[in-house]
Amino acid sequence: MLKKIKHYLIIIVGQLISATAFSQILLPNDLIGGGFGGIATVVNKLTGANIQLVLVALCLPVIIWSYFKYNKKLVFYAGFCFAIFTIFIGVVGNFIPEFSTDPIIAAIVAGVFFGVSAGLIIKEGAANGPEAIVGMYLKEKKGITIGTYFTILNFCIISSSLIYGDITCIVYSLICIYIAGKVTDYIILGTRREYCVNIISDNFLEITEYIHKDLKRGVTFIPCVGTYKIRKKMMIKTVVTNPELVALRNYIASLNDSSFVYVTESIEVIGGGFSD
Structure with missing residues (x-):
C-alpha cells in the first residue's frame, strides 16, 4: 500500500x-x-x-x-x-x-x-x-x-x-x-553508460582471461563462421562500462593481432554486477 x-x-x-x-x-x-x-x-x-x-x-x-x-x-x-x-x-x-x-x-x-x-x-x-x-x-x-x-x-x-x-x-x-x-x-x-562489446579474435582465450581477472566481467562465447575463408571462429560477447571499454580496447591493441571488434551502446543493463 x-x-x-x-x-x-x-x-x-x-x-x-x-x-x-x-x-x-x-x-x-x-x-x-x-x-x-x-x-x-x-x-x-x-x-x-x-x-x-x-x-x-x-x-x-x-x-x-x-x-x-x-x-x-x-x-x-x-x-x-x-x-x-x-x-x-x-x-x-x-x-x-x-x-x-x-x-x-x-x-x-x-x-x-x-x-x-x-x-x-x-x-x-x-x-x-x-x-x-x-x-x-x-x-x-x-x-x-x-x-x-x-x-x-x-x-x-x-x-x-x-x-x-x-x-x-x-x-x-x-x-x-x-x-x-x-x-x-x-x-x-544516469551518467554511467554500458557498452556491449563483440570480439572475434584468435586470442579469444587470452582476452577472456583479461576480462575475467582485470575487468571482473563475465563473458559469453558464440560460435561463428567467417565467410571470407570459411573458418570457424569464437566470438566473445561482454558488457562493460566507459573506463572498462577503454582498458579493454587498449589491451586488445597490445596483442597486435587481427582482432575484429565492434561496440554498441546498451540502453539498460540489469543484473550481473550492473544496476538493478
Whole structure:
C-alpha cells in the first residue's frame, strides 16, 4: 500500500514541477513548450482562449478514443497525468511566484524542470500525457517513430509562434526542449553508460582471461563462421562500462593481432554486477 502511495505521489510531484515550469516560467517569459501544452499556449496567444479549456479540448477526445483501443492502465495514467497537470497550472500561481527574468535563463530553468518531471513520471511507468498515445498510434499505423513524431510536433508548434513572436522566442524555446530531453535521459539512465562489446579474435582465450581477472566481467562465447575463408571462429560477447571499454580496447591493441571488434551502446543493463 505504501509503495502504491509513493508511486502516485511521485507522479503528482512530477506534474507539479511540470506545471510550475509551464505556468510560472514559460508563459511569463513568452516561451513555448512542446506537446499539447505548447499548442494550448499558441492558441491562447492568438485568440485569448483559456489554456486549461484548450488543453481539455485537445486531450479529452484522445483519452476517450484511446480507452477503447489501448491498454487501460496506460490510458488511465495518461488521463491522470493530464488531469493533475491541468489542475496545477490553474492553482500553482497562488503559492509559487512567477519567474520573470532573462529569457535564456528562463529557458534553461524550465528545461531542467520539464526534464526532471518527465524523468520521474517515465521511471514510474506512466505515460506523460495523451500526446504520447497519439505517438503510439502513428508508430503503429504509419511507421513513424515516437521520437520523430515528437520532433515534428514540437517543431510545428514552436515555428507557429512566429505568427505573434520573433525568431528569438523560437531559439530560446528550442533550447528549453533540448535541455528537457537531456535531463530526462539523465534522470532515467544516469551518467554511467554500458557498452556491449563483440570480439572475434584468435586470442579469444587470452582476452577472456583479461576480462575475467582485470575487468571482473563475465563473458559469453558464440560460435561463428567467417565467410571470407570459411573458418570457424569464437566470438566473445561482454558488457562493460566507459573506463572498462577503454582498458579493454587498449589491451586488445597490445596483442597486435587481427582482432575484429565492434561496440554498441546498451540502453539498460540489469543484473550481473550492473544496476538493478
